[in-house]
Amino acid sequence: MSRYTSATDADRAAMLDAIGVGSLEDLFAEIPEAVRLRRPLDLPPGMAEQEVFDHLSSLAARNRHADSEVTFLGAGMYDHYVPALIDSILGRSEFLTPYTPYQPEISQGGLQVMFEFQTAISELTGLAVSNASVYEGPSAVAAAGYLAKQETKRTKLVVSRGLHPHSRETLVTHAAGYRMTVEEAPLRADGASDSDALAALIDDDTAAVFVQQPNFLGTVEDLESLGGAAKRTGALFVVAADPLPLGILQPPGELGADICVGEGQTLGNRLDFGGPSFGFFAADQRFIRKMPGRIAGETRDVDGKRGFVLTLQTREQHIRREKATHNICTAQALNALAGVVYLSWLGKRGLVEMGELMARRTHYARESLGLEAINPGPVVREFAVRVPDLDGLFERARAEGLNPGYRLADTYPEYEDGLLVAITERRTRADIDRLAALVGSVREGAAA
Amino acid sequence: MNEQNAIDSASLPNRSRLDPRADEHTVTIYERSVEGRRAFTAPVDEVPEVAIEDLLPAWAVRERPAELPEVSEPEIVRHFNGLSKKNFDLDTGFYPLGSCTMKHNPKLHERVAALPGHARLHPLQDSEYAQGALELMYRLQGALGEIAGLPHVSLQPSAGSHGELAGLLLTRAYHEDRGEHRHKVLTPDTAHGTNPATVTMAGYEVVKVGTDDHGGVDIDDLRAKADSDVACLMLTNPNTLGLFDRNIEEIAGIVHGVGATLYYDGANLNAVMGISRPGDMGFDIVHYNLHKSFTQPHGGGGPGAGPIAVSDRIEPYLPRPQVVREAGPCNGSGPLFALDNDRPKSIGKMRGFQGNFGVFVRSYAYICSLGGEGLKEASETAVLNANYLRARLGEEDIASYLPIAFDRICMHEFVLSGRGARDELGIKTLDLAKRMLDHQVHPPTVYFPLLVEEALMIEPTETEPKERLDHFAEVVRSILREAREDPEIARNAPYTTPVRRLDEAGAAKRPVVRQGMGSNPGDPGRAADKPAGASGAL
Numbered sequence: 001m002s003r004y005t006s007a008t009d010a011d012r013a014a015m016l017d018a019i020g021v022g023s024l025e026d027l028f029a030e031i032p033e034a035v036r037l038r039r040p041l042d043l044p045p046g047m048a049e050q051e052v053f054d055h056l057s058s059l060a061a062r063n064r065h066a067d068s069e070v071t072f073l074g075a076g077m078y079d080h081y082v083p084a085l086i087d088s089i090l091g092r093s094e095f096l097t098p099y100t101p102y103q104p105e106i107s108q109g110g111l112q113v114m115f116e117f118q119t120a121i122s123e124l125t126g127l128a129v130s131n132a133s134v135y136e137g138p139s140a141v142a143a144a145g146y147l148a149k150q151e152t153k154r155t156k157l158v159v160s161r162g163l164h165p166h167s168r169e170t171l172v173t174h175a176a177g178y179r180m181t182v183e184e185a186p187l188r189a190d191g192a193s194d195s196d197a198l199a200a201l202i203d204d205d206t207a208a209v210f211v212q213q214p215n216f217l218g219t220v221e222d223l224e225s226l227g228g229a230a231k232r233t234g235a236l237f238v239v240a241a242d243p244l245p246l247g248i249l250q251p252p253g254e255l256g257a258d259i260c261v262g263e264g265q266t267l268g269n270r271l272d273f274g275g276p277s278f279g280f281f282a283a284d285q286r287f288i289r290k291m292p293g294r295i296a297g298e299t300r301d302v303d304g305k306r307g308f309v310l311t312l313q314t315r316e317q318h319i320r321r322e323k324a325t326h327n328i329c330t331a332q333a334l335n336a337l338a339g340v341v342y343l344s345w346l347g348k349r350g351l352v353e354m355g356e357l358m359a360r361r362t363h364y365a366r367e368s369l370g371l372e373a374i375n376p377g378p379v380v381r382e383f384a385v386r387v388p389d390l391d392g393l394f395e396r397a398r399a400e401g402l403n404p405g406y407r408l409a410d411t412y413p414e415y416e417d418g419l420l421v422a423i424t425e426r427r428t429r430a431d432i433d434r435l436a437a438l439v440g441s442v443r444e445g446a447a448a
Numbered sequence: 449m450n451e452q453n454a455i456d457s458a459s460l461p462n463r464s465r466l467d468p469r470a471d472e473h474t475v476t477i478y479e480r481s482v483e484g485r486r487a488f489t490a491p492v493d494e495v496p497e498v499a500i501e502d503l504l505p506a507w508a509v510r511e512r513p514a515e516l517p518e519v520s521e522p523e524i525v526r527h528f529n530g531l532s533k534k535n536f537d538l539d540t541g542f543y544p545l546g547s548c549t550m551k552h553n554p555k556l557h558e559r560v561a562a563l564p565g566h567a568r569l570h571p572l573q574d575s576e577y578a579q580g581a582l583e584l585m586y587r588l589q590g591a592l593g594e595i596a597g598l599p600h601v602s603l604q605p606s607a608g609s610h611g612e613l614a615g616l617l618l619t620r621a622y623h624e625d626r627g628e629h630r631h632k633v634l635t636p637d638t639a640h641g642t643n644p645a646t647v648t649m650a651g652y653e654v655v656k657v658g659t660d661d662h663g664g665v666d667i668d669d670l671r672a673k674a675d676s677d678v679a680c681l682m683l684t685n686p687n688t689l690g691l692f693d694r695n696i697e698e699i700a701g702i703v704h705g706v707g708a709t710l711y712y713d714g715a716n717l718n719a720v721m722g723i724s725r726p727g728d729m730g731f732d733i734v735h736y737n738l739h740k741s742f743t744q745p746h747g748g749g750g751p752g753a754g755p756i757a758v759s760d761r762i763e764p765y766l767p768r769p770q771v772v773r774e775a776g777p778c779n780g781s782g783p784l785f786a787l788d789n790d791r792p793k794s795i796g797k798m799r800g801f802q803g804n805f806g807v808f809v810r811s812y813a814y815i816c817s818l819g820g821e822g823l824k825e826a827s828e829t830a831v832l833n834a835n836y837l838r839a840r841l842g843e844e845d846i847a848s849y850l851p852i853a854f855d856r857i858c859m860h861e862f863v864l865s866g867r868g869a870r871d872e873l874g875i876k877t878l879d880l881a882k883r884m885l886d887h888q889v890h891p892p893t894v895y896f897p898l899l900v901e902e903a904l905m906i907e908p909t910e911t912e913p914k915e916r917l918d919h920f921a922e923v924v925r926s927i928l929r930e931a932r933e934d935p936e937i938a939r940n941a942p943y944t945t946p947v948r949r950l951d952e953a954g955a956a957k958r959p960v961v962r963q964g965m966g967s968n969p970g971d972p973g974r975a976a977d978k979p980a981g982a983s984g985a986l
Binding site for chain 2: 002003004005006007011012014015016018019020021024026027028029030031032034035036037040041042043044045046047049051052053055056057058059060061062063064065066067068071073075076077079083085087088089091092093094095096097098099100101102103104105106107108109110112113115116118119120122123124128129130132133135136137138139146164166167169170172173174176177178179220222224246247248249250251263270271272273274275276278288294295296297298299300301302303305306307308309311312313314316317318319320321322323324326327328329330331332333334335337340341343344345346347348349350351352353354355356357359360361363364378380403406425428429430432
């Protein structure tokens with residue numbers, strides 16, 4: 001008997017008898033001999049539960065994780081505290097083990113969660129319609145490109161270099177499929193997106209213009225002026241946003257964004273080496289019938305009782321097939337649940353307090369490090385600096401259990417000595433002072 | 449705003465606070481909000497106190513806080529626990545949702561996924577400090593490749609549909625690299641909806657291929673439509689009827705003969721693990737649904753993961769980065785596993801970072817638990833269970849109303865037609881499904897595949913014991929018996945669920961997709977959009 005199955009020899013015999021065949025082998029008679037695998041799979045033998053636990057524990061022990069070092073690494077995913085009630089709620093079988101709510105009468109919990117999630121995302125982004133989640137951040141950016149293609153029938157997408165490199169690359173990958181080209185506008189010398197450079201690329205064939213808030217270097221972008229050029233030619237203005245700082249930043253929807261997408265890891269999801277988290281997709285009311293993915297809507301049952309259903313399903317692949325607005329089926333419902341629980345936990349005031357706390361510590365860190373800023377403008381959770389001896393800093397810091405951040409040169413060769421430093425509520429003043437002291441001593445060493 | 453609406457808007461929040469029976473009603477977290485309540489306490493801020501206005505320019509600062517709820521921790525927990533109790537789930541009962549492989553989700557997997565070395569690992573951690581994670585991914589790639597019979601694996605795609613898209617983008621890259629420009633993709637009329645939707649997203653045109661009398665691909669139709677404009681045939685085998693296509697070698701020959709790729713939709717892989725391999729059948733590209741065959745919990749609609757495996761000729765185009773094993777230095781130090789971004793012919797990234805690693809941990813744990821023999825036994829038992837249930841539902845008093853679409857040995861699932869029940873009893877498949885809800889079983893997938901009238905697609909999986917299958921057959925029998933006496937009972941079902949049949953048409957006609965917040969700037973014309981009785985301003 002294989003693990004997790006129940007059929008005893010007696011069961012098997014009775015079942016084969018009921019089927020009317022003599023052996024298990026008879027059930028596979030339809031498979032041509034030439035494509036049968038007549039040898040065991042070349043995999044290690046099965047293991048007892050405790051052996052699997054020990055094996056995976058030993059693998060996990062070889063990773064240096066965010067509790068085993070002080071990390072200033074961000075660049076798209078961040079070391080935020082995940083409150084204990086999220087583990088408790090997500091661990092409930094009723095949320096963990098059902099599938100997509102195809103039968104709404106027995107799925108009201110999941111559907112209402114989607115409705116509450118959509119509401120929270122609409123509130124954060126300032127846009128009227130949110131779906132119930134997409135995979136993650138960069139592919140959400142690509143989904144916005146696909147909506148722009150269907151909406152405008154144009155063939156060009158323009159991105160700011162301030163958009164996360166993974167988002168830009170993912171957009172290019174997907175656009176190769178839906179037959180669009182992607183052109184990139186450089187950043188200004190101060191690390192902000194350049195509205196003139198964007199305007200120079202935007203023409204009548206431009207379907208959408210993409211920027212990120214805050215941008216990859218951490219700069220808070222002036223969305224209103226960046227969106228202006230897009231609006232003049234009828235292109236859609238797409239903002240990829242980190243939803244957590246939106247607690248203190250003007251919502252993109254109020255600054256001209258037609259679509260706001262983003263990576264939801266910062267809302268109550270674990271780092272998990274990059275996933276699963278969730279992506280979100282919010283848009284202006286006029287795109288409600290062009291959105292990708294599941295959307296929950298409020299309705300009534302036959303007795304007049306309030307309830308929720310998956311709605312506007314004629315957009316979706318299982319109904320519309322080749323004319324669907326997107327091919328997505330399974331999304332990230334459980335991770336979106338973590339998102340709405342997290343936002344409920346922070347609450348209306350806590351979200352603002354969290355944003356202000358991050359902004360204050362970020363400014364404190366930037367001043368304490370005393371390094372030349374690549375992006376001297378406004379920042380709220382991350383900033384980029386030039387480090388005279390970056391390799392030296394990494395060597396010293398890693399030896400002392402500290403991770404100074406992200407080496408910008410990995411994706412921005414123009415910032416050869418650039419370091420991107422991320423601050424969360426997990427990084428205390430003492431942590432920041434430690435990093436500053438290390439920077440100071442490495443700099444002295446370099447100068448000597 | 450009509451009167452009913454005004455009453456609801458005014459009374460819901462109050463009722464939720466004051467009425468001890470409030471949980472019998474549907475109350476949102478926003479309606480539980482009371483000004484001044486909170487769950488979060490900010491950590492002590494030791495950095496200098498500076499006003500936000502001094503840190504950010506005025507144009508950047510939010511003028512009005514987002515209307516998130518103000519609720520205490522105990523009430524948040526009660527709210528979401530209360531919601532959870534309105535869900536039916538796999539840990540509670542039988543869930544034979546066809547093509548979804550609702551098999552048991554081992555509890556061990558949640559424990560190992562939550563280990564800090566996994567859950568707290570940053571995706572951009574240097575490879576040197578992420579060797580355990582990279583080794584896990586490398587081992588999972590190897591195991592998946594062996595199961596599919598295709599040597600090169602990318603774990604990156606986020607779900608099956610994302611894997612399908614990756615597969616077609618790979619096909620395009622492969623052909624363009626050879627100077628070929630093809631614009632059509634063939635999909636059988638039994639295909640999952642994601643297949644044709646993916647074809648369009650990948651910039652191709654869908655050409656449908658028919659189904660023959662045995663439930664397989666219509667070979668003549670395929671031959672007629674396969675030409676040098678065809679880039680790919682997307683196929684599920686066993687297909688969505690639960691039938692293994694015995695002409696698979698001939699199909700592969702036709703597709704390869706015109707230079708197209710053969711794509712395997714792995715949604716039904718649970719039928720054939722260790723028994724027959726897509727690579728050996730001639731497929732060039734396969735996706736796996738780790739949330740189906742490999743036990744990632746379905747989460748109410750994700751997360752999943754949709755890794756792909758490919759043949760040698762497709763390998764150069766795989767997404768980047770790839771996890772690779774490098775020869776380590778002789779002294780044993782230095783990384784052995786690395787992320788390789790230097791792939792000049794790659795289609796690029798399908799998403800951020802390396803994929804849904806937390807899903808990989810669970811699927812890898814599953815493969816470790818079962819081993820090669822165990823995986824084969826899992827598939828054998830899945831097929832045994834499906835055929836046993838097929839036989840039970842084939843008993844005369846059931847089959848006369850719910851005839852099987854193709855009466856032959858099935859693989860891991862099978863499809864019944866509700867034609868007889870509709871014509872002779874006056875209950876549709878929808879009614880049958882809704883009545884099942886009163887019996888605490890999840891209905892099968894309904895009205896799919898499209899070529900079977902009133903379809904019921906049933907996939908019991910290997911983790912169900914015989915007595916659960918027997919019980920399901922008895923549930924179906926009792927509903928049919930009841931309908932013979934009074935079809936109205938099924939037509940008006942369900943009765944025992946948290947809500948009864950919902951007005952889906954009304955929901956789509958006048959969509960209310962968020963809580964009304966009154967004066968919301970991002971929320972124009974809310975009052976006009978609302979159906980009678982929708983929640984309103986707080």
